[in-house]
Amino acid sequence: MAIEERIEENVPLAGLTTLGVGGSARYFLCARDEDDIPAAFRFAEEKGLDTFVLGGGSNLVVSDAGFGGLVVKIDLRGVRFVEPDENGFVIAEAAAGEDWDEFVAECVRRELAGVECLSGIPGSIGGTPVQNVGAYGQEVSETIVRVRCFDRATGEFVELSNAECGFSYRKSIFNTSEKGRYVVTKVTFRLGAGGEPKVVYRDLKEYFDERSSSLTEVREAVLAIRRRKSMVIDAADPNSRSAGSFFKNPIVAAEILGVIAAAEGSDVPSFPAGEGQVKIPAAWLIERAGFAKGYRFGEAGISANHSLAIVNLGRAKAADIFALMNEVRAAVKVRFGIELVPEPVFLGEKAALPQTATEPVV
Template sequence: MTIPLGELTTMRVGAAPERMVDAATRDEIVSALRDVWSSGDAWFVLGGGSNLLAGDEPFDGTVIRLLTTGFEPVSGAPEGFQRVRIEAGQNWDAFVAWSVESGLAGVEAMSGIPGTAGAAPIQNVGAYGQEIVQTLISVDLIDEDTHEVSEVAAADLGLGPRTSDLKHHYGEAPARSAVILGITLDLARVGTAPREISDARLRQALGLDGARSAGEDGTGRASLSWIRRTVLEIRGSKGMVLDPSDPDSTSAGSFFNNPIIPEHAARALPSGCPRWPMEPVIDQEQIIPLDSWDGQIQPVSSAPRMVKVSAAWLIEQAGLTKGFGLPGSRATLSTKHTLAITNRGGATADEVAALARFVRSRVASEYGIELNPEPVFVGVEL
């Protein structure tokens, strides 16, 4: 028996696939994947369904649902840290809640992010100054090429801004076709009492540098639980926490990635466009042996510096306001921010895709920048 993907995804669109396999243990996941790979059948793995746009026509292949749950402290962490192993199908926010209650820091700013633990490294999830790459030690995965299970170090996953070698970018195959079975993190033992928050982005998001600088105890410090509550309030105000009573949360989260463009292209944008440098400016030095110097100094070559710019700003300045929708469509931009496309009730995948195409074309026409979608697309084209 298969279930419509519209019932298993946060966007609430998608037909039932031809075949569906529920895998509640690692062995069941491995067995199901080896079977489907050996058969040559089309396939994809479904976790929490929070980053998927599935088509209106049945997927002609096999969907494998990752239903593994659980996590446990393990040995091996450096002093002052706790190593934790988490199953791929484990609800991410439930794990974050446990880590906060246990006084373990490193993921508290990622409270309220929907989906499963196994999906976190695939797109290097992050929020308010924290990213999974900062705490991830390794992943257990099974490779499609070899059908073998192995432990892979975080450094070998190509983790970058909302990406990794495992991510299916729109229109491209992943650099490495594999499925994560579990992940291992090292979290700092900081306890449950208020403490100094050093990360500037987190301090700014929590209001610790402004009018609310007193924090929770009058000193500008904050506990893990206070950070979690505040982050959930911020995300909830943007419709980014799943809430059956809030149609703005019926989405795949941020639908477009913030573009990363060369610095010279960013300078051509209006000054009001928010931007963040992707790498520090490093003075380069040349060492020239005096016995071979011909009196000439060759210019130092370097790759152009890259800058991340705000997709939400580009969308708004292209004339698409919060709540915008195409005539007759049941898909609109969120009424709380323009980066999410929402299903206002009964929308089809075609309606969501049509709005996404319109947004992309407006931004490209206005600024010459093509927005890339963040969700994984199955049976849908932009």
């Protein structure tokens, strides 16, 4: 069927996101085949439309006015595991539309190490390299070998090596220098056959109390810890109706810690983040700025189980989410002089979206 005949019109987007807010896409295509992708962009170009690539919608806030362009939902399928090499590593290739957590579960079932701490993160395989997803001391960039993409600049499919993806904390070329250029169609991972799980993060170490653990136990522990924080999508848990962590943990000059500690009269939690820099948990800043867990602001709120998640209490509009976001950012700025940077992507016409800094400014 020609691509024009498969493109739908006025498709509501809220139900395709985990936060569940926002309007419709003027045009919408579900891409099931790599060839659908160039065809979709040709259609958009002919019509002079903006485009947006949608994965699992778990890191996304859609504006109430929706999006006047073409949304291309990536629904490519297929996962393939290759026998271990002489060094005990297994290569796994996963198409971008596959569910990330189902892939993690399969890796753990096959006793392949490298992604176990990333259990329970919602979204698609193709979404993971975009912001280099990370949790409990592990990042997806640790196991990615290469990423296959459609390159909109050249109209060709390309294979980018790990180094070419430019990964760092919640960043890659896909959400910074080359934003909008590449559509991820397949990700190749290198996993340790029979490898040890990574237990470096405090919450996990405490959970196991120095006892050694298997990959399955680590996955179960991560899921249990995440469920307590409503960080696993669960229709029965209203606190999980979110876009995950709403703000990145700010990275600031180490001297700032002392200034904040003196002003607050207490220690400030922090983690090393490269030379002369530290990462401060945004959750701590938000709580100290006066937003307790369970704080309500109209139909939006702070999760009762995690101060870093903004939740849709049921009937929220995108405007409610943005209003609470602005209130939190303003309070943190006034108290600490730190600009919190939102983690989710905002989709909509520019005028309908809040303007936010792209980097923390101290």
